[in-house]
Amino acid sequence: MTAIVVQDLRVSRGGTEVLKGISFSVDPGSVYALLGGNGAGKSTTLLTLLGFLTPDSGSASVLDNDVTQCVSRVRQQIAYLPEAATLYPHLNAYENLEYFLDLAGRKTTQLELDQALDEVGLQLESRSRHMEDYSKGMRQKVAISLAILRETPVLLLDEPTSGLDPVAIDEFNALVRNLAGLGKSILMVTHDVYGACQVANRIGLLRRGQLVGSFDAPAGERIETDRVHATFAERATA
Ligand SMILES: Nc1ncnc2c1ncn2[C@@H]1O[C@H](COP(=O)(O)OP(=O)(O)OP(=O)(O)O)[C@@H](O)[C@H]1O
Ligand SMILES: [Mg+2]
Numbered sequence: 001m002t003a004i005v006v007q008d009l010r011v012s013r014g015g016t017e018v019l020k021g022i023s024f025s026v027d028p029g030s031v032y033a034l035l036g037g038n039g040a041g042k043s044t045t046l047l048t049l050l051g052f053l054t055p056d057s058g059s060a061s062v063l064d065n066d067v068t069q070c071v072s073r074v075r076q077q078i079a080y081l082p083e084a085a086t087l088y089p090h091l092n093a094y095e096n097l098e099y100f101l102d103l104a105g106r107k108t109t110q111l112e113l114d115q116a117l118d119e120v121g122l123q124l125e126s127r128s129r130h131m132e133d134y135s136k137g138m139r140q141k142v143a144i145s146l147a148i149l150r151e152t153p154v155l156l157l158d159e160p161t162s163g164l165d166p167v168a169i170d171e172f173n174a175l176v177r178n179l180a181g182l183g184k185s186i187l188m189v190t191h192d193v194y195g196a197c198q199v200a201n202r203i204g205l206l207r208r209g210q211l212v213g214s215f216d217a218p219a220g221e222r223i224e225t226d227r228v229h230a231t232f233a234e235r236a237t238a
Pocket of ligand 1: 013014018036037038039040041042043044045083191
């Protein structure tokens, strides 16, 4: 079963067609990076998969469930990291995680919370502090750990490394590879060519609502950054 299938998807926002017939699929246990500039339609693609936007035509499915017909089943399979993840500033990291996991119907132990926060590299002494005192990168780490703790088969990540420093980005990329190795299917949207090449099995280049290029990682290797960057830059000025 393919994890995500998008076929000739067209989506309009505010009367303008934003996605102009895109098709791609994400294999189980793989990372697909949707790469594109500002306004290309990356977030729109994720919001459509989550059932927040209705396609004009075409289709999208998650684990064989159509996203317009089986909205709640689709959402149960997905952990979504939004572009600007908002957690509660007056709660600490543990309290935020417990609260949002409880809403998702998932009970966790303190050990599980600490393991997830270890994985994303949030310092132990910060975890009991209110998140209003956190830096952007620290907030992002808690949001990422929340997505992991949901334990869903599919992850949708919107600009997950934005606000992280280079070391944290490398750690995050390793974490994403690890999650794919555990069988998770990951769709990540980004405008970071380097990061996409580090983690993705396949990259789709999105330009003004159209997929204009696709790159596959050779078995056991990474996608070549220079090649993707050249195409990205060339298309961006076309
Ligand atoms: N709520 C909205 N109403 C109308 N148009 C919108 C809305 N949100 C986004 N758009 C338009 O849809 C297009 C695609 O936006 P989208 O947010 O999907 O881009 P993106 O690729 O995620 O960009 P970024 O890298 O800046 O996050 C843009 O032209 C944007 O102006
Ligand atoms: Mg976006």
